[in-house]
Amino acid sequence: MTFQGNGPLDTSGVSGGGGGGRGRMALGGGAGLVVAIVAILFGVNPGDILGGDGGTSGSNAGAPNSAIQSEIDSCTIAKANTDTVCRIVATTNSLDRVWPTLMPDYTKPKTVIFADAVDTGGCGSATSAVGPFYCPGDQTAYFDPTFFTTLADQLGGSDAPLAQEYVVAHEFGHHVQNLMGTMDKAQKLGSRGATSGSVRLELQADCYAGVWAEHADKGPDAMLEPLTQQQIGDVITTAKAIGDDTLSGKNDSEGWTHGSAAQRTRWFTTGYRSGDPASCDTFSTNRL
Numbered sequence: 001m002t003f004q005g006n007g008p009l010d011t012s013g014v015s016g017g018g019g020g021g022r023g024r025m026a027l028g029g030g031a032g033l034v035v036a037i038v039a040i041l042f043g044v045n046p047g048d049i050l051g052g053d054g055g056t057s058g059s060n061a062g063a064p065n066s067a068i069q070s071e072i073d074s075c076t077i078a079k080a081n082t083d084t085v086c087r088i089v090a091t092t093n094s095l096d097r098v099w100p101t102l103m104p105d106y107t108k109p110k111t112v113i114f115a116d117a118v119d120t121g122g123c124g125s126a127t128s129a130v131g132p133f134y135c136p137g138d139q140t141a142y143f144d145p146t147f148f149t150t151l152a153d154q155l156g157g158s159d160a161p162l163a164q165e166y167v168v169a170h171e172f173g174h175h176v177q178n179l180m181g182t183m184d185k186a187q188k189l190g191s192r193g194a195t196s197g198s199v200r201l202e203l204q205a206d207c208y209a210g211v212w213a214e215h216a217d218k219g220p221d222a223m224l225e226p227l228t229q230q231q232i233g234d235v236i237t238t239a240k241a242i243g244d245d246t247l248s249g250k251n252d253s254e255g256w257t258h259g260s261a262a263q264r265t266r267w268f269t270t271g272y273r274s275g276d277p278a279s280c281d282t283f284s285t286n287r288l
Contacts, residue, residue, distance in 0.1 A: 001081045002161040004225045009075045009089050013096075016068025018114030018144075068113050077223070084145040085113055087161060091168040092141075094223040098215045099176065102277055109175040110140040118142055132167055134174035136183055141171040157241035160234035162227065166209050166268070167238070173208030176277075177201060185283060194253035199244075200282040202258040203267040206239065207280035210271025232272065239264040263288055 071085045080090035092111050099106045112118060117127045122137015128144040135142065148167070152159035177183050182201065189197030213235070217224040243261030245251055258264070267288075270279055282288060 001225060002087075002165065002231070003077050003080045003090050003094075003223055005077045005223065007077055009077060009080065009086065010093050010096075011072050011075060011089055013108055014072050014089050014092060014111045014113065016065040016070075016072055016114070017112045018065055018116055018118035065115055068115060072113065081161070084148060084164065087164055088113055088143050088145065088168055090223065091165045092172070094165075094216050095169060095172045095212055097221060097223065098212050099172070101215070102211065103176065103179070106176070106179065107139075109134070109172065110138070112140055112142045114142060114144055115146075116144070118144075132171050134171045134178070136174075136178045139175060139178065141168070141175065143168065143171075151238065151241065155241045155247070157238035158234040160231065162213070162231040163234040163238040166213070166235045169209035169212045170205045172212070173205030174201070176208055177204065182283070189283075192255050192257055194256055195286060195288065196256070198257045199259045199263075199288065203263055203288060204280050204282040206259075206264050207267040207271035207282070208277060210268040210273075211275055211277050211280065212271075214272050214275035235268060236265050239268050259288065 068085065071083070072089060075083070075086035075089045077090060080086040088111070096108050112120075115128075117125065119125045120135045120138055120142065121140065123133075123135035126133065126142070128146060130142075131147050132141070132143045134140070148159050148164050151157040151163075151167075157163060174183075177186075182204070186197030186201040189195075189200065191198045193199070213227065213232075216222060217226050240246060240261035242258065243264050244253070244256040244258050245260045248255070253260075259267075267280070267282065271277075
């Protein structure tokens with residue numbers, strides 16, 4: 001278990017979408033995930049990079065998904081401990097409780113939980129090959145729950161609850177960056193390379209995920225039970241699995257977009273230990 005308490009979850013900002021496409025594109029060892037997310041964050045339709053419309057079916061990709069929506073509507077705190085869709089919803093609830101205490105001007109993003117393929121309101125179309133992503137154009141985080149299985153079975157990450165919640169918190173970290181104007185700063189520093197804007201952006205989002213984790217089990221309104229070292233270890237396993245060097249199998253940093261396994265681990269840990277977003281300034285240091 002991760003979440004504590006009883007009762008329904010706030011699903012007002014979460015909707016189901018996609019499905020009925022031409023089939024799920026393979027992640028291809030993480031290449032699709034890395035390339036497409038960089039495309040989205042730097043203002044490019046991921047379909048332009050992944051080929052054609054990214055594998056979407058056009059009409060169905062943008063339509064509501066009634067099956068997913070029904071599951072979302074049924075979510076409770078208790079169900080979030082056993083159901084991946086509800087775990088995503090519960091994590092968004094927790095994030096939307098924590099971030100206003102850290103950022104007075106915080107506004108909630110929207111969340112879409114989709115299957116196979118989805119049309120966004122500001123970043124074009126994407127398939128599950130993209131992995132979880134945040135679209136600045138419509139201030140929405142997108143998740144296909146099957147990614148967590150791929151992450152564990154193909155990429156060597158963990159499918160433990162807090163590891164999944166870390167992924168959601170990372171995408172909300174991008175929303176925080178969007179609100180703060182950090183994405184504009186990142187665009188000026190390029191999309192590839194060890195000290196690129198993309199790497200700095202991704203490592204900061206990892207750090208923000210750590211900040212959330214530090215606060216999410218504190219206080220009378222905390223949604224998470226007290227976190228254990230084993231749960232933090234699950235997050236570290238996942239952060240290592242999606243490092244650029246791990247995904248590519250190479251140490252060449254020229255094509256990096258997200259940072260190395262060691263860097264992703266270090267910045268999540270920095271945020272978790274400090275609980276302070278100010279500790280996450282990846283743009284004022286070359287020691288990434």
